[in-house]
Amino acid sequence: MDTQWPRYMVFQQEGPDQPMVHNGTVHAPDAELAMLNARDVFVRRPEAVQLWVVLADVIFTQTQEELEKAEPVDQSTSQLVDYYVFGKFTQQAQCRHIGQVQASSPQVAVAAAIATFADKQPLWWWVFPASTVLKNESSESDPMFSAARYKTFKDQAEYPVITMMRELRAKANHKDTENTK
Amino acid sequence: MYGADVEQIAIQLNEDPQKLADFEARIARGEKIEPGDWMPAEYRRQLIRMISQHAHSEVVGMLPEGAWITRAPSLRRKLILLAKVQDEAGHGQYLYHAAETLGATREEMLDALLDGKAKYSSIFNYHTTSWADNGAIGWLVDGAAILNQTMLARCSYGPYSRAMVRICMEENFHRKQGQEMIILYSQGTPIQRAMVQDAITRWWWPTLMMFGPHDADSPNSGVLIRWGIKTRTNDELRQEFINQLVPDLQACGIVLPDPNLHYDEASGNWRTGPIDWDEFWSVLKGNGPANAERMAARRLAHADGAWVREAAAAYAAKNQQQVN
């Protein structure tokens, strides 16, 4: 059976003081290749210090609209596991890391997140068990992230086309004046 | 509360008028619709159609330029072109992701492309016959794409809009490297100047067609504009492009292949002669110079890659069994 492989969500940290932010998905047969694909897809430009990958199916999400319709959850305290909590705060933004809660199910994790992070009111909640995430080892950071730094030709600032056009026009004007003399 | 027009559309689309009114109010407030939110089935359908076409265009768009990577005439140009074509794969990847958030799977979308059911931008059904075509594609084709994508970066669907923001940033590199190449060659040796003139002559009209048919002949525009997917019409975008490009190309000493091209003082616009829409529809229907080749190349890569995809999946399944 031909397949494009499962989807993994990719989270990226752009600087040491920045939160992990969702940036898209990669298709991969397993977590290790998902990590490598995430690096190749999302670190073509040098803005990463850490990557996480997690199977897309594992992530539980609720928008404000869905929360209004949601049934109350059973707050059982059995079998608590750690959940990462992410939220989208502005219309244009991606989901970013808020913190961590313990819960017995994804629904409970959202309820716990709402209680724990009462000062934060994201438009969209995302939660997933911490155990489902593959993170790159910090010892791998250089091989993972340094290559993009030297590829300065991907930077539009390398192409001074506005100046080039200005010089071209100046040259043409100069020629015109010469010709009319 | 909602207006009569909402009610009428709700009946047409078989949607709940209150939900539709709330949805349209959110768009009017500038809110982004996210995957879990309620949306009209038609909104979802139109987005999947547009986004997957857009993704296919990036993927097929790798081929005309990709063919020149091995022949790029300097190490710098080679690295630039390789990075650019790689970006196009990346953009396809981001866009398939955006469509996946609406419930479409990449398998379905690729099948639709390979079966010839899905469309992609017709511009990639033209041949790249000289090295300078890569410059023309960068400056003209990517320049045109950026105008469209800048608009889409403001669209009402969150994942599509965010993909576009990222893509636009990267596309500026694509456009500028092409423009740099055309400027330099237009001032270069006789061989380079001829090459550039020839490339622009061939790519000019197909690029103008990229914006799509005139507004009056564009069946989807109404609903796309109403729901904030498109915020400008094909003709508006095309005119802006023409106004940007004509003076710059002329400053390079390049002659555009349009005897009717003139500046209209009254409106401040450059006016072109009539676009050959027969050509547009013909290429769109699959009769362009390179349609068959492009599809053959995609099908071959997909078929040749089947054993690789299968092997990696099988390895993962075996490992999973061992863990359990």
Next chain:
Amino acid sequence: MPFLPFVPLWREVMERTHQYALSGYLIALADDELILGHRDSEWTGHAPILEEDIAFANLALDEIGHAKLWYELAADLLGEDKTIYPDKLVYFRDAAQFRNIQLAELPKGDWAFSTLRQYLFDAFEALRLEALSQSSYTPLAEIATRIRTEELYHLRHSQAWVLRLVLGTEESGRRMQAALDALWPYARALAAPLPGEADLHAAGIVPSSAALFEHWSSEAIAFLQSANLSIPSSFIPHPSSLVDSRRVHSEYFPALIQDLQAVARLDPEAQW
């Protein structure tokens, strides 16, 4: 501060003969990277899945970028302009003047062939770059250190793929074994000394390829066997002797060079 004419330190400390020898060595090293990158780049747009189009383009970008760095260092050593000289080497040498090994120039084959070739190279490069990063010649050591970082990622990528393909399905395992059988004889040339190597090695500037090869083959054999591949019983003697293995090219090479240089040679006077 008084203006001093630019006299790089190394010119004073490195003997002239070594400068010349090292430039030849680096050009051969660069040729390997360029030609391998050329073959890798042929996958762009044709890979088995979109993510691998991106990954293989990355490999090609890195390899060609490394070639550029080595050519530039060679230009420095020869007192040439490093913004011009690398392109002269790439676009205006004839096929017979290239010093890459044949392993790099063989057509890309199927995904198994390209992946396995990449692994064989990456594993060797990791060792060579580690040694070069200890070179007594600092500019060389610095570049080697930087390139090595990128090559470590390549090795991780190619090892991951070799494992998956060898152990994936019956078909993929068969293809990988066939790729190994085809590549192994050519890999022998990794042991061949690069131009100028003997003197440079004696001066502590570069490692011995033969010694690297010993290390590499034990590592590669262990890895490939752990993945269930059988190592071809011996290295089949190369069609050419080891000494000549960087001078003699395969029948595929002229076409590759023609393709590589086609546009640049349309107008040798032009700036592209």
